[in-house]
Amino acid sequence: MIRSLRARLRLRHALLAPAVALVLLLLFLEAANPPAWAVRVGYLAAGVTVLAALLVPRYRFARAATAAVLVSGAVTLVAGGLQDRAENTFGATELLLLLCLGVRVVRQLRPGRATALMAAVAATVVLMPLRLQDWGDGRIEILLLALVLLMPLVVVLGLCLRLYDALRARQREAVLQAQRIEYARDLHDFVAHHVTAIVARTRAARYTAESQSPEAIDRMLAEIEEAGSQALGSMRAMVSHLRDSATPAGPGPGELSALRELTDEFSAGGVPATLHIGAGLGPREVSAETAGVAHRVVREALTNARKYATGARHVGVAVDRAADSRDWLVVEVTDDGVAGDAPSAGSGGFGLMGLTERVAGAGGTLTSGPRERGGWRVRAELPLRSRER
CATH class of the missing domain: 3.30.565.10 (Histidine kinase-like ATPase, C-terminal domain)
Incomplete structure (x- = not known):
């Protein structure tokens, strides 16, 4: 089981590295579009920050997502206030990363924090077209409206994934509960089987102690000791089986x-x-x-x-x-x-x-x-x- 988990992790890392490299390349190419060098650096910094927020583990995600939204929003405000703005792209790759970030926010964070942070993500996404030079034909306004209509879909997708995670967690808990019941039954079998043997032999030794010779009593005590050792051995074998499901030696x-x-x-x-x-x-x-x-x-x-x-x-x-x-x-x-x-x-x-x-x-x-x-x-x-x- 551990080997298969490690193999899946290696495969995931092997697939993740080329994808991250491709996203970084697209961010670099889009950062070359604005005429001002400060805005170019801002484009690249905002995109990398959002990408990093998507890759961090869950316990650091809230802070990383907040920082990414703040950086992206600051770049939008700075770029939108300049006279010479980008003419071709406002950062489509960064936009896609922000949408993915919104899905993860709804999916993983607590409802209160998810609501506040998702509102910030939505505002950042909707205002991103302000980075573009005004074309004068109403296309930027249409783009803004399209992004507004897109945000509810992001929220719905995040909620669906959140529900899927809850169902998987419930199913996993049911499987674990079934395993606990199975282990409890096995423990009952081991304990009842061996302890009953110990009790029966102890009773026999008590009832016949006065009429038996010391050698016979010693033999009975040795049988009780052997039964106790067998009980301990069975418990150790069961614990070893739970730790490692490898095939045991001999007939099992x-x-x-x-x-x-x-x-x-x-x-x-x-x-x-x-x-x-x-x-x-x-x-x-x-x-x-x-x-x-x-x-x-x-x-x-x-x-x-x-x-x-x-x-x-x-x-x-x-x-x-x-x-x-x-x-x-x-x-x-x-x-x-x-x-x-x-x-x-x-x-x-x-x-x-x-x-x-x-x-x-x-x-x-x-x-x-x-x-x-x-x-x-x-x-x-x-x-x-x-x-x-």
Whole structure:
């Protein structure tokens, strides 16, 4: 992302340099038209000042634009008071720059300052034909009227661009808000998954402390320490992923093979978990988005099984193609415990609630509920290939 931004900046600078050079050349040529040397210097100084105001960053723009309008207006007053004035041009390039300046004033400045400065820009633009020698046939008056009629168009264009910027900012904020929600869900998944394992192992150590040997207690404490280290490692991995989206080494959440780590970690807590992945479900057949959602479904289901599946003796994780469609993936997590307090997708459990939204965003469906033979089941149906956006 940073490299692409730098490339765009270099391209912008490469295109800006020739354009600025061309404008400076036109300003120099127009400055040679007035007969008086002082007015020539004024033409050039006014044009360069307006050009510089257009190029300054936003936080300096108000002062630069004010200075440019004052310089341009002063040159108009001086040139209009002379007997020998320009015969061919009053500074068309400077006029175009002032119009662009007016658009930027309306677009970027606060309403109060924009109104005052835009009025100054309009007055400066309308009075510019006074720099010309009077032709005596009414053409200067027509030019003045045309400039008066042109200024509302400049204001309208600036307002349109201002509205466009506001819409873009609102859209960018919506994207950032969606990213914050996504990160919050990931944090919930990491924290709930690992902290639940730590709590379960700590309870087991407390309840069996009196009947266990020091070696067994030390082994339990070592398992708790390992679970805490895994939680820290997962958090560091997530932060590293947010800083740099480069592909991580080894299988990640974008591949179904990463589910093995979840079931092995769950089994280490005391309740065995088995994993079945159907044949022919490699990265070519299953998109990274679908595999990532499947990873989150399994992680949330295992976390809930550890928290709510009282007396569970086995947890099964099955990932395979749907029986009625080869284009769909079925992820099913079942346990044989007592799940009287298990949350449902719509009953206020933030994990399953967010997971339901995530699965729906990938084009699939998520269902959860008690099994007929006892226990709990979480089932997600996902398209093998991510849907077109």
